[in-house]
Amino acid sequence: MEIQFKLVDFLLVSPAVALFIFSCIPLLIKVLRGNVEQNSFATLIWGYMGIIIAAGLTVATMGSNRTAFEGALVFDGLSGFTGLVLLFVAAVSLTFARDSESTNDKQFTENMFLMLNCVVGMLTMAWANDLIVVFVGLELFSLCLYMMIALSLEQRTSKEAAFKYFILGSFASALMLYGISFIYGTVGSTYLPDMISAAPNLLATNRLFLFGFVLLLVGVCFKVAIFPFHAWAPDVYQGSPTPLTSFMATAVKAVSLAFFLRLVASQAFSVERFWPFVDVLQWLAVLTILVGNVGAFRQKSLKRMMAYSSIAHSGYVLIGLIAAGIGGASMLGAGGVMFYIFSYSIMTIGAFGVLHLLETRADSDLTFEDLRGLGRDKPWLALAMTILLLSLTGIPPTLGFWGKFFIFSAAVKQGLVWLAIWGVVGSIISVYYYLRPIVAMYMEEPTAGRYTFELRPLSYFAVLFLALLTMAFGLASEPVYQAVLASVSKVF
Amino acid sequence: MLLTTLIFLPVVFALVVAALPEEKWVRPVSFVLSLGHFAATCLLFWRFNPASSALQLVEKHAWVPTFGVNYFVGIDGISFWLVILSAFLTPLAVLGSWTAIEKKVRAFHICLFLLLSATMGTFLAVDAILFYAFFEASLIPMYLMIGVWGGSRRLYATMKFFIYTMAGSLFMLLAIIALIFMTQEQMGQMSASVLDFYNLDVPFVAGDFLNTQTLLFFAFSLAFAIKVPMFPVHTWLPDAHVEAPTPGSVILAAVMLKMGTYGFMRFVLPIFPEASEYFAWFFMLLGVVGIVYGALVAMVQPDIKKLVAYSSVSHMGYVMLGLFAMNLYGTTGGYYQMLNHGISTGALFLLVGMIYERTHTRQISEYGGLAKAAPIYTIAFLIVTFSSIAVPLTNGFIGEFLILLGTFEANRWFAGVAVLGVILGAVYMLWAVKRIFFGPRGKALGHYEEESLDINGREIAVLIPLVILIFWMGLFPSDFLNWSKASLDNLVQNRTHYELKLEE
Numbered sequence: 003m004e005i006q007f008k009l010v011d012f013l014l015v016s017p018a019v020a021l022f023i024f025s026c027i028p029l030l031i032k033v034l035r036g037n038v039e040q041n042s043f044a045t046l047i048w049g050y051m052g053i054i055i056a057a058g059l060t061v062a063t064m065g066s067n068r069t070a071f072e073g074a075l076v077f078d079g080l081s082g083f084t085g086l087v088l089l090f091v092a093a094v095s096l097t098f099a100r101d102s103e104s105t106n107d108k109q110f111t112e113n114m115f116l117m118l119n120c121v122v123g124m125l126t127m128a129w130a131n132d133l134i135v136v137f138v139g140l141e142l143f144s145l146c147l148y149m150m151i152a153l154s155l156e157q158r159t160s161k162e163a164a165f166k167y168f169i170l171g172s173f174a175s176a177l178m179l180y181g182i183s184f185i186y187g188t189v190g191s192t193y194l195p196d197m198i199s200a201a202p203n204l205l206a207t208n209r210l211f212l213f214g215f216v217l218l219l220v221g222v223c224f225k226v227a228i229f230p231f232h233a234w235a236p237d238v239y240q241g242s243p244t245p246l247t248s249f250m251a252t253a254v255k256a257v258s259l260a261f262f263l264r265l266v267a268s269q270a271f272s273v274e275r276f277w278p279f280v281d282v283l284q285w286l287a288v289l290t291i292l293v294g295n296v297g298a299f300r301q302k303s304l305k306r307m308m309a310y311s312s313i314a315h316s317g318y319v320l321i322g323l324i325a326a327g328i329g330g331a332s333m334l335g336a337g338g339v340m341f342y343i344f345s346y347s348i349m350t351i352g353a354f355g356v357l358h359l360l361e362t363r364a365d366s367d368l369t370f371e372d373l374r375g376l377g378r379d380k381p382w383l384a385l386a387m388t389i390l391l392l393s394l395t396g397i398p399p400t401l402g403f404w405g406k407f408f409i410f411s412a413a414v415k416q417g418l419v420w421l422a423i424w425g426v427v428g429s430i431i432s433v434y435y436y437l438r439p440i441v442a443m444y445m446e447e448p449t450a451g452r453y454t455f456e457l458r459p460l461s462y463f464a465v466l467f468l469a470l471l472t473m474a475f476g477l478a479s480e481p482v483y484q485a486v487l488a489s490v491s492k493v494f
Numbered sequence: 495m496l497l498t499t500l501i502f503l504p505v506v507f508a509l510v511v512a513a514l515p516e517e518k519w520v521r522p523v524s525f526v527l528s529l530g531h532f533a534a535t536c537l538l539f540w541r542f543n544p545a546s547s548a549l550q551l552v553e554k555h556a557w558v559p560t561f562g563v564n565y566f567v568g569i570d571g572i573s574f575w576l577v578i579l580s581a582f583l584t585p586l587a588v589l590g591s592w593t594a595i596e597k598k599v600r601a602f603h604i605c606l607f608l609l610l611s612a613t614m615g616t617f618l619a620v621d622a623i624l625f626y627a628f629f630e631a632s633l634i635p636m637y638l639m640i641g642v643w644g645g646s647r648r649l650y651a652t653m654k655f656f657i658y659t660m661a662g663s664l665f666m667l668l669a670i671i672a673l674i675f676m677t678q679e680q681m682g683q684m685s686a687s688v689l690d691f692y693n694l695d696v697p698f699v700a701g702d703f704l705n706t707q708t709l710l711f712f713a714f715s716l717a718f719a720i721k722v723p724m725f726p727v728h729t730w731l732p733d734a735h736v737e738a739p740t741p742g743s744v745i746l747a748a749v750m751l752k753m754g755t756y757g758f759m760r761f762v763l764p765i766f767p768e769a770s771e772y773f774a775w776f777f778m779l780l781g782v783v784g785i786v787y788g789a790l791v792a793m794v795q796p797d798i799k800k801l802v803a804y805s806s807v808s809h810m811g812y813v814m815l816g817l818f819a820m821n822l823y824g825t826t827g828g829y830y831q832m833l834n835h836g837i838s839t840g841a842l843f844l845l846v847g848m849i850y851e852r853t854h855t856r857q858i859s860e861y862g863g864l865a866k867a868a869p870i871y872t873i874a875f876l877i878v879t880f881s882s883i884a885v886p887l888t889n890g891f892i893g894e895f896l897i898l899l900g901t902f903e904a905n906r907w908f909a910g911v912a913v914l915g916v917i918l919g920a921v922y923m924l925w926a927v928k929r930i931f932f933g934p935r936g937k938a939l940g941h942y943e944e945e946s947l948d949i950n951g952r953e954i955a956v957l958i959p960l961v962i963l964i965f966w967m968g969l970f971p972s973d974f975l976n977w978s979k980a981s982l983d984n985l986v987q988n989r990t991h992y993e994l995k996l997e998e
Contacts, residue, residue: 398627414671426664433660434653441649445641480558
């Protein structure tokens with residue numbers, strides 16, 4: 003078989019190429035200067051340039067609906083939108099990483115290199131139109147993440163987190179690969195479109211395909227921390243340096259959920275044979291919401307609390323995914339999921355950013371008590387945190403409210419009212435723990451002279467900007483929702 | 495543009511207050527600004543046409559057109575007085591808290607203005623999602639008010655307040671979503687406008703709980719019943735009231751509780767007419783239980799503020815009783831009692847706050863003989879008490895009389911028990927008055943000279959408008975009810991096929 007690559011293929015993947023080139027430049031400079039770390043700000047600028055150029059190229063190719071490399075990659079609205087979210091999140095996380103005690107040292111260049119290549123892996127997975135490419139992208143970004151976590155200056159928990167993430171992540175990858183092999187064996191191809199068109203038929207007739215498909219779903223569920231595959235998340239999120247936690251909690255979820263959405267588009271949920279698994283998925287959504295919210299309820303550490311809350315948010319998205327799967331032609335579910343990914347990414351990374359700004363040492367692990375007096379000492383930061391937390395709770399008119407509104411709407415529309423009710427119950431529980439930091443910031447007696455240090459300007463600006471976005475897109479959610487609907491329209 | 499101005503002017507004021515260079519200017523500037531807002535609200539007296547039951551001064555702009563969600567505001571006779579009441583009480587709250595709020599004065603007034611904006615929005619929104627947004631948004635400033643400026647158990651109280659209210663309203667959100675999809679099925683186009691909800695045919699099966707209309711009815715009712723609050727979901731109210739600072743209590747009692755009863759009038763009764771009628775007995779029963787229970791619990795409270803809080807439960811029970819009597823007397827009385835409760839309970843909280851600032855105790859047992867030490871205060875307190883226990887010539891009498899009249903028409907038994915509540919109301923209030931103002935000189939007054947406890951000019955200025963209103967509303971109720979009559983008639987007479995037209 004003769005494989006031909008056309009020039010247009012390389013143009014389409016140019017965002018990844020640009021990211022890779024710009025990630026190498028600071029590394030090259032460092033090597034040429036005899037392994038002397040250059041100014042971290044200059045490294046950051048190289049990273050920004052890579053991200054901006056990649057974003058520009060993504061926008062240029064967005065919606066072209068072309069495939070590249072013999073159909074292995076697809077550039078539709080879904081991959082373009084996910085790519086933009088990823089690049090945005092990466093830019094913010096990179097800013098945090100540069101300002102953090104635990105990542106900015108003589109190895110910041112390596113950190114930046116890994117972060118950008120992580121995004122290359124994620125972009126690959128977002129574009130992937132072939133199960134093997136999905137796996138390659140997944141492994142690429144996972145490996146980068148393991149290394150980045152282990153590179154942290156914090157000694158006590160980050161090594162454990164990296165190792166735990168590595169072992170469990172590898173396990174999930176293995177399951178997924180195992181599933182892919184069964185799919186290949188039954189479909190005779192690893193192309194996603196082949197699988198999707200064959201799925202309804204094969205699910206009904208072929209047990210081996212069913213087995214492979216379920217394993218594939220399990221692998222994805224692991225990445226987005228769906229109960230009972232969630233247990234790694236709190237430890238890993240808490241142990242990793244906060245800039246990386248913010249990156250993992252948003253980018254990994256965004257890309258995995260986008261892939262989940264592609265699987266859901268296979269009409270598998272309308273196959274009668276698969277219904278028991280849909281029921282199981284519904285229960286998993288309910289349990290994820292409960293486990294996440296009840297878990298967060300009990301935490302003292304803010305990072306751990308956010309980790310559990312992010313599990314709960316995965317549960318809400320799963321409601322949307324099920325609605326999208328059952329809905330068939332209806333785009334409400336898919337639109338809700340993509341909107342939720344967008345809104346969740348913005349508010350979660352912002353909330354982690356606030357925690358990151360308050361960490362003074364590499365091994366800081368903030369508790370609720372540490373937020374006391376923030377309202378007095380750093381009023382703008384406290385205001386930003388308040389907005390982000392209210393948005394995570396889903397109070398209108400913030401972005402988070404619309405995320406929940408679109409997801410619940412999709413569920414109600416598809417007759418999944420009981421899932422929506424569980425979502426509501428989860429949201430009610432979440433009110434308590436999302437409000438507790440606000441209580442600490444404004445209402446509890448501050449410990450004298452706590453927050454006298456200067457906030458790092460770039461991260462500070464980023465957090466304020468994210469809080470502003472949460473409000474602005476909350477007041478004007480329609481443009482985003484239209485963009486989201488346009489992005490999923492070709493897939494569904 | 496008038497309604498939008500009324501909603502968002504307070505936000506501008508909040509920014510102005512935030513930008514003031516010195517904190518000592520915050521109070522006077524806030525007072526002048528809130529008076530300005532009230533003056534702007536009074537423009538409604540010229541712009542609003544009381545003869546029409548239609549929705550007036552409408553503004554409509556697309557917000558999230560995919561779901562038929564609009565920025566859609568308008569005013570009719572039902573929202574009219576609630577809007578005026580909110581605007582009227584804010585300057586009084588500012589003036590009344592002149593010395594009560596000592597720390598973070600600027601932030602407090604920002605909260606007050608944001609709360610005013612949210613309450614205005616809640617009463618003026620005609621789009622369900624917009625209503626929900628304002629309804630929820632109003633929680634945040636109140637949450638902060640209780641939590642930052644409240645008493646010793648403020649954290650518990652404010653958390654409870656927030657979670658209770660949020661719990662109810664999230665189910666309402668689901669119900670709103672369901673109604674939006676119903677408009678799509680029945681009218682071919684998604685719409686979150688309440689006017690379209692009125693035209694929906696929501697399927698109802700009597701005797702079966704799990705049918706669409708009943709479920710939606712209870713989803714909405716739960717949200718509003720918690721807000722009102724009705725027995726047995728009232729337990730957040732005493733905590734929130736006791737811990738809230740005086741102006742917070744005033745706004746909470748006078749305005750925010752009305753969001754609940756207003757919700758019943760705007761959403762529950764007209765959208766779900768069959769279910770409302772079918773379950774009217776249930777809500778009347780809860781109302782009656784609330785009346786008696788609130789009164790009995792108020793009677794044994796050692797804390798004045800808690801007593802007033804439980805009296806609120808009792809009074810709001812009357813309002814619910816009147817609304818679910820579903821006749822003209824009951825509905826009119828319920829509506830009037832909403833305003834009365836705003837005036838009299840607001841005034842009571844102000845009065846309790848005034849004496850608390852001087853003696854720093856709210857325990858009834860530590861008072862006694864206050865009539866001699868503070869004669870003007872005593873007169874004001876007595877007038878408000880009379881209003882609260884519905885003595886003729888005061889506003890409370892008109893409201894409760896109409897409610898009882900309506901209830902008697904609907905169900906004699908409930909009316910009989912509710913009358914008992916009137917007696918109990920007199921018992922707990924007058925007994926408290928006796929213990930506070932008469933008898934031997936109490937411990938709390940020990941250090942004070944004769945009459946030095948009395949209220950000053952500023953506090954008298956706060957109370958005068960309220961006292962005037964108590965008598966004005968008691969003697970000339972038609973001055974007030976004429977503005978709402980057309981809308982209330984429309985609500986009662988066309989309940990089963992309610993329609994709200996837009997004014998041409």
